[in-house]
Amino acid sequence: MQAVSPSAVGMERPEPRGAVRMTGIAKQFGAxxxxxxxDLDIRAGEFITILGPSGCGKSTLLRIIAGLEPQSAGTVAIDGVSMDGLPPDRRDIAMVFQSYALYPHLTVAENIAVPLRMRRLTRLQRLPGARTLPAVRRIGSSIGEAVQAVAATLRLESLLGRKPAQLSGGQKQRVALARAMVRQPKAFLMDEPLSNLDAELRVHMRAEIAQLHRQLGATFIYVTHDQAEAMTMSDRVAVILEGELRQIASPGELYRDPDDLRVAQFVGTPRINVLPAVATAAGIDVLGLPIARQSGLPVGMKLQAAVRPERLAVAGPGVPGRVVYRENLGSDLFLHVAVDGASTAVIVRCDSSALDVTEIGTSLRLAIPPDALLLFDLDGRRLRP
Amino acid sequence: MRGHRLTAPMRLVRHLVLLLGTVAMLAPFVLMVATSFKPKEEIFAAEFHLLPQRLGAAENYHEALTQVPLLHFLLNGAIVTAAIFALQVLVNVPAAYALAKLRFRGRATLFGAVLVCLLIPYQAIALPIYILFYWLGLLNTYAALVLPFTISVFGIFLMRQFFLGVPDDLIDAARIDGMSEYGIVWSVMAPAAIPAIVAFGIFSVVAHWNDYFWPLIAVGDLGLYTPPLGIAHLKLNGEGTAYGPLMAAATIVIAPLVLAFLLAQRRFVEGITFTGLKG
Incomplete structure (x- = not known):
């Protein structure tokens, strides 16, 4: 498609399009x-993932951007132009759905051609008999070329004559992508596009979509509940929990430096460990283990200290605990360690060599490096020094 | 299906029961066709033969076709049923789409109204319609035969149930592709609903091809007679005992339906199965 590099044509690459700015978007269904x-500011050409558990409102947000659902309050603007009240087809966006949403009675080629037929042909020209008119035939062949080009990009040439029912899930998804690409929209909206695929194909399509994004240079807004998809593909991830935007950051930042305990818990497998802690004069006290760290917090303040499994070490001195469960993934070994004072078992990532020296019931001590601790108040807000 | 096996005698009994049912269902048709082949004296003969001893088909069918303009009646039947079906689809599909997929105030009430209308037999409102058509000066026209049936609440209900099963994403995709609501109805929903439309079509065509009640009230002009009226007319016109030609006419009248059913049988069964599942 747009894979032509600017230097090859000897001209400046056109301004990237598809900056989406949302301000004060709210949505109520009844009460x-x-x-x-x-508030979300998506840069032109960015790959942004809206991440959240099911029911958090992320799909609704996408439908508001698309114009399929009117917002109760707030504004959506694309490239500085307000989209409020505009129908979906006048927003210059395309959407890919989880269920693919291909027209079942049309062939692959006809499916891909629909957006172009709707835009380039008038109502009368779309009538079945109009195909013989020279003007219609000319437009028709230009549509055919566009379909061929897109099909070539997504390796669909051999499937153009088939009906959706004759395609596999991955093929259907590629046809849905092709239908979105064919009219070169400013932004691609994707609503959990990989959820119906099996695990292996999902990983493959992840790479394919990321590559497509680099090729097209258009804005991708990708909704998912799968943090692996969010982490691997996006420039930035917007985490939405319970209808509110909790944080927007690059995947790495989101993982290392979360603003909110719920974000910290939602991102990362296994889950981040949360331990009760108290601020002391010398630093912080985590389950009786004093950790020297300048926190600037009032002495005696109760805190939640979170630490990623890979940042803990099995070495003394540290918090005493006992192994209750071992998860051996081959490359890694996750030890679940019961610790007095912690409500759930603390998970530690070890080298699989630790398999030889630990078994269920083994007592050990967990060392917490001072800089590994992320501190949150009791409401889950991040406390930064 | 549970895999219980019946003993051989039980299976025999089962088949006998089914066979009896088949005979009971088919007997009138067999008699009709057989009678249409028999000459008059044989029909009234004391002893009964299923097969005609002497073939009287030619004279019976000839009489049926010449005594009254039966072919003209068949044409009327075709015009009326086709017009009714076409108009019904034109009304039902958008109405069912709105009831199944659009969110608007009063949708539940409207659908309730559809359900209530399902309970009203059309004989109950035939007289008011007759009076209305009298005032409009529509009696004794094709319009009188067609118009009362253009809105089929049964059809709306059937299509709505089918449309409920069409994923919302498909409609949203069509909106993003730039289709209007009517575009969605005719280029997305209707093609998806072909099995339902065919099933409904069979119900509709059978009902109106065979309808006797309303045409009897609505038209008096022989030129507008539908096939059932034609048969009745033949009966009244003849000595009332011309069973041979009468049965010949009846055979001619139901033949198109049987043929259509055989051609569309697979679709029909599909349609019934799906309505059973979704409805």
């Missing part, structure tokens, strides 16, 4: 408030 005060 239930689904989205509250979402």
């Amino acid at each position: 239930t408030s689904v989205l509250r005060g979402i």
Whole structure:
């Protein structure tokens, strides 16, 4: 498609298009408030993932951007132009759905051609008999070329004559992508596009979509509940929990430096460990283990200290505990360690060589490096020094 | 299906029961066709033979076709049923789409109204319609035969149930591709609903091809007679005992339906199965 590099044509690459700015977006369904005060600034050409558990409102947000659902409050603007009240087809966006949403009675080629036929042909020209008119035939062949080009990009040439029912899930998804690409929209909206695929194909399509994004240079807004998809593909990830935007950051930042305990818990497998802690004069006290770290917090303040499994070490001196479960993944070994004072077992990532020296019931001590601790108040807000 | 096996005698009994049922269902048709082949004296003969001893088919069918303009009646039947079906689809599909997929105030009430209308037999409102058509000056026209049936609440209900099963994503995709609501109805929903439309079509065509009640009230002009009226007319016109030609006419009248059913049988069964599942 747009894979032509600017130098090859000897001209400046056109301004990237598709900056989406949302201000104060809210949505209520009757008395239930689904989205509250979402402000989100998506840069042109960015791959942004909206991440959240099911029911958090992320799909609703995408449908508001698409114009399929009117927002209760707030504004959506694309490239500085307000989209409020505009129908979906006048927003210059394309959408890919989880269920693919291909027209079952049309062939692959006809499916891909629909957006172009709707835009380039008038109502009368789309009538079945109009195909013989020279003007219609000319437009028709230009549509055919566009379909061929897109099909070539997504390796669909051999499938163009088939009906959707004759395609596999991955093929259907590629046809859905092709239908979105064919009219070169400013932004691609994707609603959990990989959820219906099996695990292996999902990983493959992840790479394919990321590559497509680099090729097209258009804005991708990708909704998912799968943090692996969010972490691997995106420039930035926007985490939405319970209808509110909790944090927007690059995947690495989101993982290392979360603003909110719920974000910290939602991102990362296995889950981040949360331990009760108290601020002391010398630093912080985690389950009786004093950790020297300048926190600037009032002495005696109760805290939640979170630490990633890979940042803990099995070495003394540290918090005493006992192994209750071992998860051996081959490359890694996760030890679940019961610790007095912690409500759930603490998970530690070890080298699989630790398999030889630990078994269920083994007592050990967990060392916590001072810089590994992320501190949150009791409401889950991040406390930064 | 549970895999219980019946003993051989039980299976025999089962088949006998089914066979009896088949005979009971088919007997009138067999008699009709057989009678249409028999000459008059044989029909009234004391002893009964299923097969005609002497073939009287030619004279019976000839009489049926010449005594009254039966072919003209068949044409009327075709015009009326086709017009009714076409208009019904034109009304039902958008109405069912709106009831199944659009969110608007009063949708539940409207669908309730559809369900209530399902309970009203059309004989109950035939007289008011007759009076209305009298005032409009529509009696004794093709319009009188067609118009009362253009809105089929049964059809709306059937299509709505089918449309409920069409994923919302498909409609959203069509909106993003730039289709209007009517575009969605005719280029997305209707093609998806072909099995339902065919099933409904069979119900509709059979009902209106065979309808006797309303045409009897609505038209008096022989030129507008539908096939059932034609048969009745033949009966009244003849000595009332011309069973041979009468049965010949009846055979001619139901033949198109049987043929259509055989051609569309697979679709029909599909349609019934799906309505059973979704409805």
